[in-house]
Amino acid sequence: MMKALVYTDTQVMQYRDEPKPEPGPDEVLLKVAATAICGSDMHAYHGLDERRVPPLILGHEVSGYVVGGELDGQLVVVNPLLTCGQCNHCLSGRTNLCAERELIGMYLAGAYAEYVVVKRASLIIPKQPIEPWIASLTEPTATALHAIAQIERISYRPISEQRVLVIGGGAIGLLAALVLSAKGCLDIALAETNALRRATVEQQNVAQVFDPLSDSAPAPGAYDIVLDCVGSGATRRMASEQVMAGGIVSHVGLQNADEGLDTRRLTLQEVTFLGNYCYTKQDMQASLDMLIDGRLGDLAWVERRELSSGIEAFSDLHHGRVAAAKIVLHPDAMFG
Ligand SMILES: [Zn+2]
Ligand SMILES: [Zn+2]
Known part of the structure; x- marks a missing residue:
C-alpha cells in the first residue's frame, strides 16, 4: 500500500491508503x-472538469526517482502528456496536437502519492x-515556453525588442514573464487583479505589474505581443484592445469559452x-535546462508542503489564502 491524496468528490480530498501501482510492459515505477x-487540478477539485472523474489521484507536474531497472535511483521529470507516437502530428514533432493525447492525473492515476507508474x-x-x-x-514552465516559442516562430522581430503584456499573474503568467x-x-x-499575486510577481522584478481594474489602463494598441494566461471574456477583450497593429495574441488560459475577442x-x-x-x-x-541553469530567478514564489497536508493546501488555494504562485507537495518522507 501507499499514501495518496485522492480527489473523491467536488471539493473533497482524502489522504488515505491506496494500492501501490504495478508497472506493466514499457512502464516504470517512480518513487515520487x-x-x-x-490550476487544472484546482479546476477538477471544483468539479468543473468532466475529464477528471472521482475517485482519482490528481497531479501531473512531477519529479521522482526510478525504482528498479537500469535507471534505478535516477531522478527524472515526467512528461505527463501521453501521445500515440504514430499520427502525423506526433511524427512531425507536434505531439501536443495528437488526437489520442492523454494526461496522467486525468484518466490515469496521477502523482499526489508516494508512487506513480509512468511510460x-x-x-x-x-x-x-x-x-x-x-x-x-518543468511542466508549467514548458507551457509558458511553448507559447513563447510559437510566438517567436511567427514574429517579424526578435522577442527581446518587443513590448509584451502578460495577462494573469498565476504560475503560467509569472513563468511567461520569467521566460x-x-x-x-x-x-x-x-496585469493581475489579485493583490497577493501582484505582490508575489512584483518581487521577481521582471515586469511592470498593474491592476487592470483600478490602475489606469495602458493606451490601446500599446503591445506587440499579448499573452492571455487567464482566458476569460474580460481578458480576451483586454488582449484585443491592447495588442498593436500587426501584433500577436497568444491565448493560453482556459477559464471559459465566452466571447470577448474583438x-x-x-x-x-x-x-x-x-x-x-x-x-x-x-x-x-x-x-x-532553464531551471537547472537557474535562468528563472530565485523561485521564491514557490511554497513547499507535505503531501499529508494536501487537503489543506487545496482548501487554502480555493479560499485565495495562498500568496505563492505555486505549491509543491512532497510525500512526507521526501520533504526537506
Ligand atoms: Zn499522435
Ligand atoms: Zn499543469
Missing part, C-alpha cells in the same frame, strides 16, 4: 519526490543535478491569434 499543484518514454533525465521541487516546475525576461525581453507588463479589430489590424496548448517533449527538455 515532488508534485506541484496545477518509460515519458521520462526526462536532467543533464545535471537539480532539486526535485525545482524539477517539478521572456530570460530571453532578454526588457519591456514586460503584467474579431473586427483583430482583422482590420491584421493581428495574429494563436491558441497555445501544452508543450512537446523538446519544450519540456528546454524548460528543465
Whole structure:
C-alpha cells in the first residue's frame, strides 16, 4: 500500500491508503519526490472538469526517482502528456496536437502519492543535478515556453525588442514573464487583479505589474505581443484592445469559452491569434535546462508542503489564502 491524496468528490480530498501501482510492459515505477499543484487540478477539485472523474489521484507536474531497472535511483521529470507516437502530428514533432493525447492525473492515476507508474518514454533525465521541487516546475514552465516559442516562430522581430503584456499573474503568467525576461525581453507588463499575486510577481522584478481594474489602463494598441494566461471574456477583450497593429495574441488560459475577442479589430489590424496548448517533449527538455541553469530567478514564489497536508493546501488555494504562485507537495518522507 501507499499514501495518496485522492480527489473523491467536488471539493473533497482524502489522504488515505491506496494500492501501490504495478508497472506493466514499457512502464516504470517512480518513487515520487515532488508534485506541484496545477490550476487544472484546482479546476477538477471544483468539479468543473468532466475529464477528471472521482475517485482519482490528481497531479501531473512531477519529479521522482526510478525504482528498479537500469535507471534505478535516477531522478527524472515526467512528461505527463501521453501521445500515440504514430499520427502525423506526433511524427512531425507536434505531439501536443495528437488526437489520442492523454494526461496522467486525468484518466490515469496521477502523482499526489508516494508512487506513480509512468511510460518509460515519458521520462526526462536532467543533464545535471537539480532539486526535485525545482524539477517539478518543468511542466508549467514548458507551457509558458511553448507559447513563447510559437510566438517567436511567427514574429517579424526578435522577442527581446518587443513590448509584451502578460495577462494573469498565476504560475503560467509569472513563468511567461520569467521566460521572456530570460530571453532578454526588457519591456514586460503584467496585469493581475489579485493583490497577493501582484505582490508575489512584483518581487521577481521582471515586469511592470498593474491592476487592470483600478490602475489606469495602458493606451490601446500599446503591445506587440499579448499573452492571455487567464482566458476569460474580460481578458480576451483586454488582449484585443491592447495588442498593436500587426501584433500577436497568444491565448493560453482556459477559464471559459465566452466571447470577448474583438474579431473586427483583430482583422482590420491584421493581428495574429494563436491558441497555445501544452508543450512537446523538446519544450519540456528546454524548460528543465532553464531551471537547472537557474535562468528563472530565485523561485521564491514557490511554497513547499507535505503531501499529508494536501487537503489543506487545496482548501487554502480555493479560499485565495495562498500568496505563492505555486505549491509543491512532497510525500512526507521526501520533504526537506
Ligand atoms: Zn499543469
Ligand atoms: Zn499522435
